[in-house]
Amino acid sequence: MDVSVIGLTDEAVEVYRYFLRNPGAGVGSIRQGLDLDPDSVEAAVETLANLQLIDLADRHRVVATEPRIGIERLIEERLNELNTAIRRVLAARDAIAAFVEDQRHGENATSMLDIERVEGLDRVRQRLDDLGFFSYRETLCLHPGGPLSPGAIETALPLDTRSLRRGLAVKAVYHPKALDDPLMSAYLRDVVGLGGQIRITEDPMDRMVIFDRSVAVVPIHPKESARGALLVREAGLVSQLVTYFDGVWDAAVDFREFTEPSTDGPLLSDLERRVLAVMATADKDEIAAREIDVSVRTYRRYVADLMARLGAVNRFQAALRAKEENWI
Numbered sequence: 417m418d419v420s421v422i423g424l425t426d427e428a429v430e431v432y433r434y435f436l437r438n439p440g441a442g443v444g445s446i447r448q449g450l451d452l453d454p455d456s457v458e459a460a461v462e463t464l465a466n467l468q469l470i471d472l473a474d475r476h477r478v479v480a481t482e483p484r485i486g487i488e489r490l491i492e493e494r495l496n497e498l499n500t501a502i503r504r505v506l507a508a509r510d511a512i513a514a515f516v517e518d519q520r521h522g523e524n525a526t527s528m529l530d531i532e533r534v535e536g537l538d539r540v541r542q543r544l545d546d547l548g549f550f551s552y553r554e555t556l557c558l559h560p561g562g563p564l565s566p567g568a569i570e571t572a573l574p575l576d577t578r579s580l581r582r583g584l585a586v587k588a589v590y591h592p593k594a595l596d597d598p599l600m601s602a603y604l605r606d607v608v609g610l611g612g613q614i615r616i617t618e619d620p621m622d623r624m625v626i627f628d629r630s631v632a633v634v635p636i637h638p639k640e641s642a643r644g645a646l647l648v649r650e651a652g653l654v655s656q657l658v659t660y661f662d663g664v665w666d667a668a669v670d671f672r673e674f675t676e677p678s679t680d681g682p683l684l685s686d687l688e689r690r691v692l693a694v695m696a697t698a699d700k701d702e703i704a705a706r707e708i709d710v711s712v713r714t715y716r717r718y719v720a721d722l723m724a725r726l727g728a729v730n731r732f733q734a735a736l737r738a739k740e741e742n743w744i
Contacts, residue, residue, distance in 0.1 A: 422490040423467055427452060427460040432469055435480035439723065440474040444660050447554055460661035530650035531634065540633075540645045543573065547627045547647075556626040556661050562593040576607050583713030586612040589621065589661075589668045598618035611687050611714055613717060615668035616675075634658045684743060691718045692744045696735030 419429060432447055436442060446457050464470045469486045471479040526601050534540050548555060564572065579586055586607065595601050595616070604614050625633045631650040633640040634657070644659075648654055683690075685740060690708040698704030707716035715728075719731060726741070728734035 419487075422487070422494050423463070424490075425460065425463060425649045427456045428463040428467075432464055432480065435464075435470055435478050436483070437508045439480070440477050442478060443472075444476070457658060460600075493596075525724075530653075531649070532647040533644065535636070535644035537642045542569065543645070543647065544625065545575060547625075547633070548579060550731065551579065551584055551627045553628045554587065555579060556624075556658070556665075557586075557588035558621045558624050558661060558664060559588060559590045560592065560621050560623055561591055564594070564598035564603070566599060569599060570602045570631040571604060573603055573634055576612060577610055580607075580612055580714070581711070581716075583711035585717060587615075587665065588612070589617055589664055590671075591621075592616055592618055592673075592674070595713050603669060608685055609687070611685075611710070611718070614671035615665060616671055617664060617668035619667060621664050623658075624661070626658060626661060628653070630654060688718060688722065689744055691700060691715065692722060692735060694736045695719060695731045697723075 420426075424432070429688075430450055430452065434446060438449065443457070443461055446452065446461075447454070450457075452460070458603060461470070461472070467470045467486070469481045469490075469492060471481070473479075532541050563569075565566070565606055576586055583644070590604070590606075595604075595619055608614055622637055622638060627633075630649065630651075632654045633645050634648065638645040648657070666734045687710070689705075692705040694707055698707060700714050701719075708715070710718075719734075721729065722738070724732045724736045725728075726737045728737055
């Protein structure tokens with residue numbers, strides 16, 4: 417019985433029911449009938465009096481309001497409050513016209529730029545952090561050359577962790593030179609363990625980061641990334657960069673396959689094994705995601721990937737095939 421929506425605490429409910437069951441009882445008798453401390457009793461009595469559910473004219477002989485009258489009145493008051501709030505929320509629609517006018521003004525402004533120039537490594541890192549924070553779908557990265565600096569790794573891991581825990585996809589391609597550094601290799605293993613997708617390629621590629629397939633960040637100068645970056649929002653250019661990324665991604669090798677080649681079957685992360693284990697047993701995605709402590713979006717993304725790799729038409733079949741192939 418949840419009546420907190422009309423202002424009743426659990427203690428107030430207990431005291432109200434006590435007075436209903438014991439007509440004419442006084443406040444002082446409550447502690448004998450209920451396991452409540454004096455402060456809780458006084459707080460509950462005050463709440464009931466304020467809500468007019470009891471009459472305290474005589475504290476030695478309390479009169480409880482008839483429930484069909486007292487509770488119904490509180491419900492009506494709460495409904496009136498909710499209706500007033502709903503009307504206020506709906507009135508906010510009046511602001512849409514003003515916002516649309518601002519949007520139209522912005523679209524017609526000749527100064528609007530689809531490419532923004534950001535100079536200086538610190539400013540670039542700040543903009544990357546902002547873009548990553550407000551992303552809602554995925555981050556795509558190409559990292560040519562050697563390993564990141566220790567400082568860059570220290571900055572990148574919390575950002576990747578935050579994105580993956582929010583259910584975003586993180587896909588990145590690195591050159592094998594990046595794996596020469598133990599700290600870098602450990603960082604990439606951590607990202608994979610959190611659910612990130614890392615691939616390795618020896619093919620030449622251009623450095624870039626793409627957020628939600630709508631904003632791309634590329635160096636001002638391809639050989640001197642510290643000089644700054646260009647933030648590209650022009651839809652046509654971003655689409656071409658995404659196509660380029662997809663081509664590099666498809667030709668690259670999975671990080672685990674590259675670092676630990678095996679002929680015994682596919683290498684699965686701990687998270688992938690846990691997803692396979694609950695696919696055939698959980699009735700709902702929400703239950704399965706909660707059981708393995710990931711977001712529903714992340715769980716569904718892993719399920720789709722595993723089903724494709726197993727050639728299964730449904731989740732139950734995928735779980736069976738995983739067992740047949742000794743994946744789990």
